[in-house]
Amino acid sequence: MIKIGIIGVGTVGEAVVKNLKKNKEIIKARAGKEIKVVKGVVRDLNKKRDINIPLTTDYKEVTQDPEIDIVVELMGGVESAYKVVKDALIHKKAVVTANKALLAYHRFELQKLASTPFGYEASVAGGIPIxxxxxxxxxxxxxxxxxxxxxxxxxxxxxxxxxxxxxxxxxxxxxxxxxxxxxxxxxxxxxxxxxxxxxxxxxxxxxxxxxxxxxxxxxxxxxxxxxxxxxxxxxxxxxxxxxxxxxxxxxxxxxxxxxxxxxxxxxxxxxxxxxxxxxxxxxxxxxxxxGAGGDATASAVISDIIEIARGIKAPMLGFKLPLNKNYKLKEIDEIESKYYLRIATKDKVGVLNKITNVLAKHNISIETFLQKPKDNFAKLLFSTHKCKEKEIKKAIKEIEAFDFVLKPINYIRIEE
Amino acid sequence: MIKIGIIGVGTVGEAVVKNLKKNKEIIKARAGKEIKVVKGVVRDLNKKRDINIPLTTDYKEVTQDPEIDIVVELMGGVESAYKVVKDALIHKKAVVTANKALLAYHRFELQKLASTPFGYEASVAGGIPIxxxxxxxxxxxxxxxxxxxxxxxxxxxxxxxxxxxxxxxxxxxxxxxxxxxxxxxxxxxxxxxxxxxxxxxxxxxxxxxxxxxxxxxxxxxxxxxxxxxxxxxxxxxxxxxxxxxxxxxxxxxxxxxxxxxxxxxxxxxxxxxxxxxxxxxxxxxxxxxxGAGGDATASAVISDIIEIARGIKAPMLGFKLPLNKNYKLKEIDEIESKYYLRIATKDKVGVLNKITNVLAKHNISIETFLQKPKDNFAKLLFSTHKCKEKEIKKAIKEIEAFDFVLKPINYIRIEE
CATH class of the missing domain: 3.30.360.10 (Dihydrodipicolinate Reductase; domain 2)
Incomplete structure (x- = not known):
């Protein structure tokens, strides 16, 4: 039998408990073991809940309980959850979490710390096993x-x-x-x-x-x-x-x-x-x-629990050895994209000429152009060929400085 | 290092060898081990190939080679492949196959035999990891x-x-x-x-x-x-x-x-x-x-190889214990569906009445009806509410027996 402690018993936590119970037989056949939730950690012991598991307010009763195999972290937050998950890993518990913020900040530190399996399927796109x-x-x-x-x-x-x-x-x-x-x-x-x-x-x-x-x-x-x-x-x-x-x-x-x-x-x-x-x-x-919802998220959480119950330890972030590629994050300014620009201007002579001058100066070439009259002003819609983030930002700033432009200029990147 | 033998070096086999080589570094980092193709089994040693691996015509040189860890079966066919894969499993090789026909007939026998990992991601929907x-x-x-x-x-x-x-x-x-x-x-x-x-x-x-x-x-x-x-x-x-x-x-x-x-x-x-x-x-x-193509299929084959290299043994058909549900296959006659029927008839009085009589007799109720004149005949298009396979088949046979019906009647099931 695999024993689970859940830290944070809200919508998702309750859905995990309910679905483990509802599909008990099929989950046992797939996992090879019975899975039992033995404890939940909550803030308020008196809150009415739909499920019936032993509750405590002290997370250490889960992270440090020698009987518990898997700690399921559903409390949310970044630093407080990080503290709890670290404690679980130090006590050699397998961890399953749905906490995307925690991972956005601490996934590499957690990977370093985790000698036990670490599942986080529920952290991205809810029920989709991405x-x-x-x-x-x-x-x-x-x-x-x-x-x-x-x-x-x-x-x-x-x-x-x-x-x-x-x-x-x-x-x-x-x-x-x-x-x-x-x-x-x-x-x-x-x-x-x-x-x-x-x-x-x-x-x-x-x-x-x-x-x-x-x-x-x-x-x-x-x-x-x-x-x-x-x-x-x-x-x-x-x-x-x-x-x-x-x-x-x-x-x-x-x-x-x-x-x-x-x-x-x-x-x-x-x-x-x-x-x-x-x-x-x-x-x-x-x-x-x-991508969300208690049951869909529970589906992902439970799939991680089953994987761990099956005795599988997948490499947390997918790599068992360092990748000698030395990838660097591209600086925001250097990102290239095509753009769509929406510029509202006063209906005056020479407006289009002045705008296209600025674009040309920054080496931004126009792919499509659409002008439509709109109440008291003109609406100019451009799409551009590929240009760098820093160029388009400069061009937008210069165009917005014209007195005939009704700010702000809106833009949307185009992916093809 | 993990050593691979490939049985059947056609389009997919060549793509496996090429992609293992192209993505060697990233695959090693993900798998935790270098993966090397050490032998290929082919029918014709003299055929010109794009890849350079040691070849043989005797599958036993792969299935029984003590140095080989994983046998990749890409030869196709049912009984001949079954013989080869059984031999690999008996010799405690892990097996990876893309052979859907083999599995359509022998997946449960192979599961019983497989004490080693058995991957078949490539057998369904090519590169989609379904x-x-x-x-x-x-x-x-x-x-x-x-x-x-x-x-x-x-x-x-x-x-x-x-x-x-x-x-x-x-x-x-x-x-x-x-x-x-x-x-x-x-x-x-x-x-x-x-x-x-x-x-x-x-x-x-x-x-x-x-x-x-x-x-x-x-x-x-x-x-x-x-x-x-x-x-x-x-x-x-x-x-x-x-x-x-x-x-x-x-x-x-x-x-x-x-x-x-x-x-x-x-x-x-x-x-x-x-x-x-x-x-x-x-x-x-x-x-x-x-769902097909050498590279897409190779992606699935290699993902199975990496899983095995990672030391993971997933339950072949997803179940570690018997499922006590005792599901039975539904008899074809008992399957219920909505239907669309296309009936071509001579353009005569009373045709629609006779057809709807037959449908009513078999408890098949009509949801939509569309009649369009078509050259020298009438085209009657029905959609029905849910009915059983055996009922619609009987009704179709009776309607086809009318002398004013230009056979055969076409039908398509509707899923909603």
Missing amino acids: IKALRDGLSANDIIEIKGIINGTCNYILSEMKKGRDYQEVLKEAQKLGYAEANPTFDVGGYDAAHKLLILASIAYNIDAKPEDILIEGIENINLMDIEFAKEFGYEIKLLGIAKKIDNKIELRVHPTLIKKEEMIAKVDGVMNAVSVIGDTVGETMYYGP | IKALRDGLSANDIIEIKGIINGTCNYILSEMKKGRDYQEVLKEAQKLGYAEANPTFDVGGYDAAHKLLILASIAYNIDAKPEDILIEGIENINLMDIEFAKEFGYEIKLLGIAKKIDNKIELRVHPTLIKKEEMIAKVDGVMNAVSVIGDTVGETMYYGP
């Missing part, structure tokens, strides 16, 4: 690129906006439906997706980077004019987490992205998640499913 | 249903027919492009998909069944009228392999299927494969990618 796909299923591949819809809140909002609905209106609805938090910044600002992207990138490239090191932009400035442009030119707008290897540099970035509507990942709508991975050997594969 | 997803990533779930586009030839043909192209014309093109064999029956008849479905079903349900036991129908009778009906009612036509649990019975079937175009799997076009899995805990997840 960690195992990258770590095991695609292990033959030099990964060329990962593109992920790894925040359901953003994908829901952008999908609804396609119907002509306003950002603020949809955000409010998403909050009502429980898809978005009262303070939505962590989701709509791209930070949640960034945490997950960092985890995926370390399995692909063995690269250590922190959220502060990478390009993160949210969907707050997308409006219906952008949606209209996307439709007109055959694109979808998605918040993507992108990891890409170019020579010996790794690009890591999270931002709204225009992608061709024929791409498989462009077809993923609503709160669903999907991760597309391009490997040099296999080509493109994509993984689709629910 | 075996590991089902075996490991979704192990917490009681699987409700699997729906797979697991034959690229059929999906290519059906995708092209949507453009208004004729079946025979597209089939010829598929043969030119190398997507279909000179004798295409194995693909277009659904047999290839059936082999793969049986493998997936044994991981989901631990059920042993042979290709002869299950419902298999191909795409040969689909024509442009069916495509038109599908468009009119919001469906796509896909050849699906379906495994479904209803009470204690498992339905296994391969046939062209009408599915709502909004479903994620309906959006998979061209030669690509995809498998949608519905688990009771996670809900729907889907896995998409290339």
Whole structure:
């Protein structure tokens, strides 16, 4: 029998206990052993709960209990969870966690510390087994690129906006439906997706980077004019987490992205998640499913528990030996992309000429251009050929300085 | 170091050797060991090959070589491969195979025999790691249903027919492009998909069944009228392999299927494969990618080699202990489905009345009906509510007996 202690018994913790019970027989046959939750750690012992397991408020009763084999960390947070997980590892417990923030900051330190199995399938894209796909299923591949819809809140909002609905209106609805938090910044600002992207990138490239090191932009400035442009030119707008290897540099970035509507990942709508991975050997594969929710997350947590019960110790971040590639994170300024720009200007003579002059000065060439009259001002929509982040930023700043430009200029990167 | 012998050095075998070499460094870091191909078994030693490994014509030089750790079987065929793989297992070699036919017939016997690791990721859906997803990533779930586009030839043909192209014309093109064999029956008849479905079903349900036991129908009778009906009612036509649990019975079937175009799997076009899995805990997840080709298949083969090099022994069919569920295969006659029927009749009075009488007699109720005049005859398109296989078959036979019916009646099952 395998004995489990769960630290943090909220929605996911309860779902883990319930599903272990519901599928007890099938899980025992797959794992080879019975799995039993013997203790839960909570803040409030008096809170009414749907499940019936022994509870305590002291995490050490789990991390240091000699009877417990696996510590399941579902408490959330970064430093407090780090302390608890370290204590579990020091006491030779196997660890399973759903905590993406913990891993975004401390995955390499934890890997160093972990002599026992360490599962974190639930930390990225909820119920989609993308960690195992990258770590095991695609292990033959030099990964060329990962593109992920790894925040359901953003994908829901952008999908609804396609119907002509306003950002603020949809955000409010998403909050009502429980898809978005009262303070939505962590989701709509791209930070949640960034945490997950960092985890995926370390399995692909063995690269250590922190959220502060990478390009993160949210969907707050997308409006219906952008949606209209996307439709007109055959694109979808998605918040993507992108990891890409170019020579010996790794690009890591999270931002709204225009992608061709024929791409498989462009077809993923609503709160669903999907991760597309391009490997040099296999080509493109994509993984689709629910990225959040108690049961979906519990599915991933339990799959890690079963793996450990089977006696399997996979290399935590996918590498058993150091990778002598010495990949470096690409500086944000050096990232190259195509851009879509939306510029609102006063309806005056010479406006277009002045704007295109600035773009030309920065070596930014225009691929498509669309001008539409709009109430009292002109709406200029450009798409550019590839240019560097630092060039486009300079050009935007210079264009915004013109007195005929109604600031701010909006832009969306284009991936093709 | 891990030493490999490859039996059958064709397109896939060569791709395995080449990709092991190309990604040598990254594979060593992931596996923890260097992987070396030390021998290949071929029929013709004099054939010109792109790779340079020691060759022999005697498989026993691989299966019985004490230096070899893993035997990679890529020779194809059923009984001859079975003999070779058994010999490898008896000599305590780990085995990796891409041979779906071998597994469709002998997976349970091989499981019994295998005390060493046994990998077969490449046997289903080429480069998509669907075996590991089902075996490991979704192990917490009681699987409700699997729906797979697991034959690229059929999906290519059906995708092209949507453009208004004729079946025979597209089939010829598929043969030119190398997507279909000179004798295409194995693909277009659904047999290839059936082999793969049986493998997936044994991981989901631990059920042993042979290709002869299950419902298999191909795409040969689909024509442009069916495509038109599908468009009119919001469906796509896909050849699906379906495994479904209803009470204690498992339905296994391969046939062209009408599915709502909004479903994620309906959006998979061209030669690509995809498998949608519905688990009771996670809900729907889907896995998409290339289902064939030397490199894609090599990606799967090498992922199994790396797993074995890592020292991991996963339970071959996903179960470490017997599953006391005692699932039985559902008899074909008892399978329930909705149907679409296409009936061509002489343009006479009373035709519709006589047909609907037969349907009513067999308790088959009509959901939609569409009649269109067509040259010299009438084209009657029905969709039905759910009914049993045996009922619809009887009804079709009786309707075909009418002298005003231009045989044969075509039908496609509808999944919703």
